Amino acid sequence: MKVSYNWIKQYLDLEVPADELAEKIERTAVEVDSVKFPAEGMKKVVVGEVVAMEDHPDSDHLHICQVEIGEDEPTQIVCGAPNVHVGAKVITALSGSRIGNNVKIKKSKMRGIPSNGMLCSLDEMGLDKDLVPDEWADGIYLFPEDTQVGQPVFPYLGMDDAIIDLDVTPNRGDMLSILGTVHELAAIYDLTPKISKVELIENATTPTNKQINVLADSDLASTFSARVINNVKVTSSPAWLQKILWKSGIKPINTVVDATNYIMLKYGQPINAFDMDRMNGQNMSVRYATKDEKILLENEAEIELTNDDIVIADEVPMALAGVMNGKVVSVDNDTSNIVLGAGVFDPIKVRKSAQRHGLHTESSQRFERGIDISSVNTALDEVASLIVELSDGEVAKGIIEATKLDKPENKINITVQRINHVLGTDLSQTEITSIFNRLGFKVVENESDMTVIVPLRRWDIFVAADLLEEVARIYGYDNLATTLPVGKQTIGSLSSAQRIIRSSRNILEGLGLTQAISYALTTEEKAQMFLMRPSELTRLIWPMTSDREALRMNLISGLLDDIAYNNAHKVQNVALYEQGRVFYKDTKDQVKPTEVEHIAGVISGEILTSNWDESAVAADFYQLKGIVGRYLNNLSINGEIKYVATDELKEMHPGRTAKILIHDHEVGFIGQIHPKIAKQFKIKPTYAFELNLQALIDLPKADNQYAPISKYPSIKRDIAIVVDDSVTNQQIIDIITKRGGKLLSNIELFDVYNGENVDDGKKSLAYSLTYVNHNDTLKDEDVTNAFDKIKKYLIEELNAEIR
Amino acid sequence: MTLREDLTAIKDQGLSDISLTNDLKKLNEIRVNLLGKKGPITSALRGIRDLPVEQRPEVGSYANEIRDALSTAIENKKQVLEDAALNEQLANEKIDVTLPADHTLQGQPHVIQQIIDQVVDLFLGMGYQILNGPEIEEDHYNFEMMNLPKDHPARDMQDTFYLSDDILMRTQTSPMQARTLETHNFEEGPLKMISPGVVYRRDTDDPTHSHQFHQIEGLVIDKNITMTDLKGTLLTMTHEIFGDKFDIRLRPSYFPFTEPSVEVDVTCFNCMGKGCDVCKHTGWIEVLGAGMVHPNVLNMAGVDPEVYGGFAFGIGPDRFAMLKYGVSDIRDFYLDDIRFLNQFSKRG
Numbered sequence A: 001m002k003v004s005y006n007w008i009k010q011y012l013d014l015e016v017p018a019d020e021l022a023e024k025i026e027r028t029a030v031e032v033d034s035v036k037f038p039a040e041g042m043k044k045v046v047v048g049e050v051v052a053m054e055d056h057p058d059s060d061h062l063h064i065c066q067v068e069i070g071e072d073e074p075t076q077i078v079c080g081a082p083n084v085h086v087g088a089k090v091i092t093a094l095s096g097s098r099i100g101n102n103v104k105i106k107k108s109k110m111r112g113i114p115s116n117g118m119l120c121s122l123d124e125m126g127l128d129k130d131l132v133p134d135e136w137a138d139g140i141y142l143f144p145e146d147t148q149v150g151q152p153v154f155p156y157l158g159m160d161d162a163i164i165d166l167d168v169t170p171n172r173g174d175m176l177s178i179l180g181t182v183h184e185l186a187a188i189y190d191l192t193p194k195i196s197k198v199e200l201i202e203n204a205t206t207p208t209n210k211q212i213n214v215l216a217d218s219d220l221a222s223t224f225s226a227r228v229i230n231n232v233k234v235t236s237s238p239a240w241l242q243k244i245l246w247k248s249g250i251k252p253i254n255t256v257v258d259a260t261n262y263i264m265l266k267y268g269q270p271i272n273a274f275d276m277d278r279m280n281g282q283n284m285s286v287r288y289a290t291k292d293e294k295i296l297l298e299n300e301a302e303i304e305l306t307n308d309d310i311v312i313a314d315e316v317p318m319a320l321a322g323v324m325n326g327k328v329v330s331v332d333n334d335t336s337n338i339v340l341g342a343g344v345f346d347p348i349k350v351r352k353s354a355q356r357h358g359l360h361t362e363s364s365q366r367f368e369r370g371i372d373i374s375s376v377n378t379a380l381d382e383v384a385s386l387i388v389e390l391s392d393g394e395v396a397k398g399i400i401e402a403t404k405l406d407k408p409e410n411k412i413n414i415t416v417q418r419i420n421h422v423l424g425t426d427l428s429q430t431e432i433t434s435i436f437n438r439l440g441f442k443v444v445e446n447e448s449d450m451t452v453i454v455p456l457r458r459w460d461i462f463v464a465a466d467l468l469e470e471v472a473r474i475y476g477y478d479n480l481a482t483t484l485p486v487g488k489q490t491i492g493s494l495s496s497a498q499r500i501i502r503s504s505r506n507i508l509e510g511l512g513l514t515q516a517i518s519y520a521l522t523t524e525e526k527a528q529m530f531l532m533r534p535s536e537l538t539r540l541i542w543p544m545t546s547d548r549e550a551l552r553m554n555l556i557s558g559l560l561d562d563i564a565y566n567n568a569h570k571v572q573n574v575a576l577y578e579q580g581r582v583f584y585k586d587t588k589d590q591v592k593p594t595e596v597e598h599i600a601g602v603i604s605g606e607i608l609t610s611n612w613d614e615s616a617v618a619a620d621f622y623q624l625k626g627i628v629g630r631y632l633n634n635l636s637i638n639g640e641i642k643y644v645a646t647d648e649l650k651e652m653h654p655g656r657t658a659k660i661l662i663h664d665h666e667v668g669f670i671g672q673i674h675p676k677i678a679k680q681f682k683i684k685p686t687y688a689f690e691l692n693l694q695a696l697i698d699l700p701k702a703d704n705q706y707a708p709i710s711k712y713p714s715i716k717r718d719i720a721i722v723v724d725d726s727v728t729n730q731q732i733i734d735i736i737t738k739r740g741g742k743l744l745s746n747i748e749l750f751d752v753y754n755g756e757n758v759d760d761g762k763k764s765l766a767y768s769l770t771y772v773n774h775n776d777t778l779k780d781e782d783v784t785n786a787f788d789k790i791k792k793y794l795i796e797e798l799n800a801e802i803r
Numbered sequence B: 001m002t003l004r005e006d007l008t009a010i011k012d013q014g015l016s017d018i019s020l021t022n023d024l025k026k027l028n029e030i031r032v033n034l035l036g037k038k039g040p041i042t043s044a045l046r047g048i049r050d051l052p053v054e055q056r057p058e059v060g061s062y063a064n065e066i067r068d069a070l071s072t073a074i075e076n077k078k079q080v081l082e083d084a085a086l087n088e089q090l091a092n093e094k095i096d097v098t099l100p101a102d103h104t105l106q107g108q109p110h111v112i113q114q115i116i117d118q119v120v121d122l123f124l125g126m127g128y129q130i131l132n133g134p135e136i137e138e139d140h141y142n143f144e145m146m147n148l149p150k151d152h153p154a155r156d157m158q159d160t161f162y163l164s165d166d167i168l169m170r171t172q173t174s175p176m177q178a179r180t181l182e183t184h185n186f187e188e189g190p191l192k193m194i195s196p197g198v199v200y201r202r203d204t205d206d207p208t209h210s211h212q213f214h215q216i217e218g219l220v221i222d223k224n225i226t227m228t229d230l231k232g233t234l235l236t237m238t239h240e241i242f243g244d245k246f247d248i249r250l251r252p253s254y255f256p257f258t259e260p261s262v263e264v265d266v267t268c269f270n271c272m273g274k275g276c277d278v279c280k281h282t283g284w285i286e287v288l289g290a291g292m293v294h295p296n297v298l299n300m301a302g303v304d305p306e307v308y309g310g311f312a313f314g315i316g317p318d319r320f321a322m323l324k325y326g327v328s329d330i331r332d333f334y335l336d337d338i339r340f341l342n343q344f345s346k347r348g
């Protein structure tokens, strides 16, 4: 809400600078979006009078004007405005002046004729084009005849003001009005506002109820009142009213419409004005629309109404209630009899109508946030009085109250102790009473507590907690002390799952992967890639884009998007991991998906780039397997970890992918992204793993990591064997482990070879075996016996050739 | 020549040879030649037997003296030569220590994770539990239990991704307030918790909006929790994350689940409070929302608001990171550009 400081000052003796006022409002009431001084930066713009005018010899529209500016001689200014004429009082930007949008005006020649400045339109003075009244839209602005020549124009244009734009929170609908803001400022500065009621003269010949009948559904309008004014002469509004409206961001139209908008700004009460002679009959009602009804609105849009819209109707809808008037019955310069309506429409229904039809208006935002039910008739009387003042006419006798809600003032009991207990303050009864009185709340002190009586204009205050806020903010949040909670000690510690998730991140970072955070919402296709278990897809019922329409069931696809982004930006070497949730559904009918913690990593390009003394290390399966292996080892999971080749994941390379099993329980997979998928993502060859982190959290952990180091020296034996290509390292390890005997403590593969001296279809593998005895010195023959046994079984079971 | 003169000659010749040699191998030959069993001293000593008995001790000790002198000279020379050889080796081993050396890989935590961890660690130290809630929520917890009944205007402020009529992607971490209030046993002591996590809004992504971002919810409920405790807690957090030079101010605001509700501003990072374009010349930047838990929220969760009360706050780590580092586009956090992520490696 744009609040004119000058308007506020009509009701309150405030002298603080506008910036200071804005800061105070922000700290005490609502946020301030901006403080604008309309004349800021402008200078040397004065009221001039055109005393002589002749046509420009070389132009069909330019005029050479002699403009009196209160100096010895008039000054010559060339002007092209169609409405310039002798005797006109005009906005005169002198040479060296500065006007709206920081434009500087200098002496110049217009087609050879010297011009010492410029005669200005309102938008040239910085007024938004949409707010310029139609009468001034195509030319320069002309002041009323009694305006004094030679004076700066700013006060005459209402520009000697500060406009404070309030960002009113949903609960403070009362501040969407000048009077509400005045009451608030009165409380903040402990002042008494000067607000008076108008005396309305009802002197029309026919009383209101003889001219119209009004009906309203109290579910739709808890209060609805109407008045009639006869014989008005609608014109454009006087300058004072136009100025106040355009400063408030509303375009002046005519005396009646402007009067209703003025009252809306002042009271926060939107008013409907209809041309009575254009109505179908005398009956006016507030009712639901029917879905076959339409209405042509003031903004020239024709909309189809629904059963949930409220309308003010005669035989057909005249207005979308609370949102916008209809075009047909709108008041224009031909209008002579008018019906005025003021009421309180249901906030939720108005909000939904506004949403449904995309019409968020000054009126709808006020009804959505509430209306001061106690001032409906006051506002209606004042608008009637103002219309008569501006447009003549006679007000018909009597106000029709189709519905009227008699709402009592809210009475809330509260104690001094409660206030101090919650706020942490040490306020006395006197201080608290004084705060409530400043707010205009009456206080009745009882034996053990007090009753606070809240005026109806503060409909946001229901319960004691609401009163606490009033005390806190008027007392001032800056005045609150800073303390920390005291009370029974509590222990702050991570749960074991949180600890494992945190170590998982730290371990992978230590192993060189950087943490990524990608989006959980993705395309249907990507959501379903790299599936570790069967699952139905979870879709949004109302997605914004097809890029974000389904919940991911894997982390890898997000990481591949990340690689694609990096590759597209010429970053080829990428090593990332992500820890986050995937969303599974066991059946189509399951509405709420199960959230499972996963962790995944990708490497692409080079893990280490080459430099002056070392060569590059390319990302490959074994690099990533090393990372995963160390990670799983660090997690100290108690169980045997196995990598089993798989070609079941269709997005992975069929020959370069392994399931990861712990205790024969599948926890994830590792491998190369299928070249077809890599191509689809537009990425370089990439290796990836994804693990069910929840499963890793749940698996038992080997807490005891310690085994004593043997005091006796160990013995190493190397063995090289030639086997068929199809034999895996795991098969060999399994045999060595099974047949190795209790002295065997470590097996290490140190060579894989299939070149010269090895037959086609065969390969050579070399292992180093370490034997340790923890209790005694190792005997060579014991090691030899154990070693021979391994050889024997390798030959027997794998047809191995020992070298 | 007397035997003594012979010995003196051997000594002089020997010392001269030792001092002239520059070779460890030659020095060893000298040692063997001079002091070995076939050396001149040994043979000279054999001649002692030909001397009169009274002269023997004197010449004998002279011979030993010479043997020791030569032996010491050899040892000293050896040390000198070895030192010289080592020095030469060291000189040859000299490297250019200014050559670059970064052939190791190191990963970084995401910058938002760093902020979350910092907040979590601070509150752990103050005795808070860390709770992680579901990202898929029920309308009941996300809205209704937070005092946002159907048709509440504030629901328009948070556009929501729905999976069904009453299942949605949480728009805030606040539902964890209701969930913990329902389950906490107050007889065991106060409820103090922090709940970090991902939240979702039906927003079009642009420099200041993201359909996915993070929040950290904080909640403290006990018998004697005051608004000054809220102010002190938030000031402590501000000092922890941004530094001691930063101050906070509380402004009235509106959240359906707190009353009083406040918006919390922190000293502007750009101008340190002097006023600049970033802070619209106020010297302050809005960073989080907070307030005293609304009695309706307590009531709905089965906690008696006459006995218990406290505060809640919601922090946006994305916004914190943007402010702390001057990142101007929130989307940068979710692109996972390696060059962007790896900048945040100075964790201190």
Ligand SMILES: [Zn+2]
Binding pocket: B268, B269, B270, B271, B272, B273, B274, B275, B276, B277, B278, B279, B280, B281, B282, B283, B284
């Ligand atoms: Zn600033």
